[in-house]
Amino acid sequence: MQIEKNHDGPIEQSLEIALGAIEGLLHDHYPLSRRAVGLLLLQEDHEIQEMVQESQPAIMSHIEKIISGVKAHYAYPIEYEIALRRRDEVERIINRVVKVKQKEQRIAEKISALMMNPIAGFPLLFLILYFGLYKFVGVFGAGTVVGYLEERIYNAYLNPVLVKTFSYLIPWRILQDLVVGEYGLLTLGLRYSVALILPIVTFFFLFFSVIEDTGYLPRLAMLIDRTFKRIGLSGRAVIPMVLGFGCATMATLVTRTLPTKRERLIATMLLALAVPCSAQLGVILALLGGHPMAMVLWAGIIMMVFLFVGFLTAKLLPGERPSFYIEIPPLRLPHLGNILTKTYTRVKWYFWEILPLFLLASVLIWLGKLTRLFDLLIFLFTKPVTMVGLPKEAAKVFLFGFFRRDYGAAGLYDLHKAGLLTGDQLLVACVALTLFLPCVAQFLMNLKERGWKTGLSVSLFTLVVAFAVAFVVNLVLYNFGISL
Amino acid sequence: MMERKERIEELLESLWIITVEGQKDKSDFSLLKDDDAVKDLISMGYVLVKENQLGLTEAGKMEAQKCIRRHRLAERLMTDVFVEKSKLIHETSCKFEHLIHKDLEKSICTLLGHPKTCPHGKPIPPGSCCRGASKETLKKIIMPLAELEIKKRGKVAYLQTGNRDVLQKMIAMGVLPKTEILLLQKFPSYVIQLGNSQFALDQEMAAQIYVRQV
Known part of the structure; x- marks a missing residue:
């Protein structure tokens, strides 16, 4: 220069x-x-x-x-x-x-102004979340597609064949359990990751790539900055937060882009506590699908916990208020090639990242059951679970929930299908599970990114808050005689 | 007589910079021993002599603060409004400040949007007008971005920030003196257009950008 x-x-x-x-x-x-x-x-x-x-x-x-x-x-x-x-x-x-020519206002600029207008912007955000996240990822991805893959293909064709083949190949009962048992590597580990999690995450990343490619995210950041300032974050944190709806583990990694230690800690904590990942979201939306009132309450409670805990931490943690600026790129129509490439690389990264963890989780569950360690842990969990008004079978769901958050959600799904839960219990269970300890992958990521002391405290904190909130919700529902 | 008054004010300003802003008790006096202006200052009760050192009395501090304020306001006026070349600022301001009387000082301060620092980054002591700044009738020439109307253009006059991080963000956006800004929106965040780029920024940052409406 x-x-x-x-x-x-x-x-x-x-x-x-x-x-x-x-x-x-x-x-x-x-x-x-x-x-x-x-x-x-x-x-x-x-x-x-x-x-x-x-x-x-x-x-x-x-x-x-x-x-x-x-x-x-x-x-x-x-x-x-x-x-x-x-x-x-x-x-x-x-x-x-250079000579500059005055150009006329394009339609894109008018839409852009609408997106950033507080009166039009929030309803627009709601529409995007409703159609993108709920209809597209939740109802279509997690409902229709997963239902088809799981019921029609996996449970109807693949599983019986796998069980038959491996029962024939492996004569020992214990090893049979490991591979094709109730929580087997193939019957549970592979089934959940391929038939359940993969499609949900793919649909989420498709949605995310579209809003990313249009340039909507900086506009969302600008819209939400004022609110996020109250919880100690800036508008820039909207990117890890939205990503958290896809995979909180990946989102925790992305908190690196936040400028201060304080913001990174607050974001990590909120991701662990009150941002449900897409796998969890898919199952929870499916669970509460039949109970619209319960779904509204669930969303309200989670949002309240998110804001309240964020507000408190921002008050308690010393440090400077973050300052915020972001470039607003011109709006444009998403480019199909970009979206497919981005979605493909993300899903690929994600799948190879989680598949081993799923398989590991299957092995751990198998080991835990074999050594009866799980029985002890489930027993320990039974007390708090019954205290929040859930059947004691739910203790298992919470334990498995730790190995992957979505495992727990999926376990809840099985419980629901077995007709073991009332509407009230469903709400309480969904609230507790959403707030509950992050999955093993996110737990490890917390330790890695924030150090073991902070990572461990964050995880313990979410455990306590999850049960405390569930307890209060149950108490309120019971005392006011509300049945959903 | 006029020159005598100027000399007195200059001395008060120097003493203010050394003793109040430099946080020293006293200033070396040996060079100025026989200066008439010093004698005047002593007889007016503004200055004390102790062991060959000069120090400001309480009354002297009050008077010096006013002189400093006028000097730095004059500098701001030269830079922001008359867009004076940098090396001339000091000389012109030095003459001009002595002509500013009390009411004029208020008007200048208001026109400039009650600036807090001089063009060199030194603090301008606030005057009585700075406190009731919200309800005024006089139209401002320089104002924080937060006070510019939506859809109006402004040229950045200066950045009012002691925070290096914030300054670096301003540099990254290209928000620098003389840059033209179009204010598009104020709520929930500020949205500005510079050239072909748009940026969103928070209220705190917007309050640190002072613009001249164009």
């Missing part, structure tokens, strides 16, 4: 003089030109500082002296002074070679 060489006066010159002095000290073996390295040093770029420190440690103190000298001339940081000069230079060039 070339900065304009004519100087206005002694102060304006000092930047160029300092840069010249720094350039004179640097050797030629950097991947960038000496001028570029010098400019980045003036702007106190940490990566470049480390690079020079490593390559030419002897000159660093010299450079620091030059920089502190030039800093004394300016009230604003040097990067600001450089930005001003760079902008002037850009403007000078542009004015010579």
Whole structure:
């Protein structure tokens, strides 16, 4: 980059003089030109500082002296002074070679304005969530497609064949259980991941890629920033949060993009607690499908917990309020190729990430049952489960829920199909399960991203809150004699 | 006589910068021993001499604060309204500040949207007008982006922020002095258009951008 060489006066010159002095000290073996390295040093770029420190440690103190000298001339940081000069230079060039024509407002800009308008924007958001998330992912993906795959293909054709074949191949009962038993690798692990989770996640990522490709997400971020500020986050956190509706594990990884430790912690906690992942969402929507009142209550309760816990943490955690800005790209029609590529890479990544975990979960359940360790854990869970008014069979669902959140939800689904739950119990169970401990993958991700101390505390916290909220919900339903 | 008054005010300003902003008790006095202006200041009760050092009295501080305020307001006026070349700002302001009387000072401060710092980033002591800033009749020339009307254009006059992170975000967006901004929306976030790009920003950031309406 070339900065304009004519100087206005002694102060304006000092930047160029300092840069010249720094350039004179640097050797030629950097991947960038000496001028570029010098400019980045003036702007106190940490990566470049480390690079020079490593390559030419002897000159660093010299450079620091030059920089502190030039800093004394300016009230604003040097990067600001450089930005001003760079902008002037850009403007000078542009004015010579570019002519700007006034263009008329396109339809896209009108839709964009509607999306960002608070009065039209929130109903629009609701419509997008209703049709995209509920109708498309929930009803069609998790309902119709999963129903067809699971009932018509897996349960009707594949499972009987698998059970027969492996029972014949493996004579030992214990190993039969591992492979094709009630929680077997093929009958449960593979079935859940291929016939249940895969289609739901695929539909979610399709939905996500569409709203991502249109440029809707930054508009959503801008709409939600004020609300998110109350819970210690900024509008930018909307991306991991929406992603959390697909896979909270992946979303926890994406919290890295948030600028402060405080925001990352709050986001991790809310993802663990109150953002149901698509697999869970699919099953929960299917469960509550027949009880519209219960579904509204469930959504309301989860939203309240989300806002309340977020609000409290933001109050309790010290730290600066995040500041927010985001570029709003022009709206455009989604590009089919982009959407398919994005969905394909995400589903592929996801599938290979979770398949081993599902299989591992099957093995662990098998081991747990074999050693009777699970019986003990289920026994321990029975107390809190019955305390919130659920049948004690639900204890198993919660335990399995830890191995994968959606496992638990799917277990609940089986319980419901067996006709073991009333409407009230269904609501309480869904609330507890949504808030309950993250799945084993998200748990490990929490430890990895936030450190074991914080990760563990977050997980314990969700456990306590899940049962506490479920307890209160049950109490309210019971005392007011509400039956859903 | 006029020059004498200017000299007194300049001295008060220097003492303010050294003692109040520099947080030192006193200033070396040896060079100014026989200066008439110093003698005047002492007789007016604004300055105390102790062990060859000068210090401001309480009354002196009050007076010095007013001088500093006028000086820095004058600098802002030169930069923001008359768009004076940077090296001339100081000289012109130095002459101009002494002509500002009390009512004029209020008007200038209001026109400029009650700025908090001078173009060099030093604080401008607030005056009585800055406190009741919300209900005024005089039309402002420079104002925070938050006070610009929707669908109106403004040119960035200066950025009012001591926070380096925020400043870096402004640089990333290209919100720099002289950039023209079209304000599209204020709620729930601010939406601005610069060139062909649109950005959303929160209220806090919008309050730190001062614009001149165009």
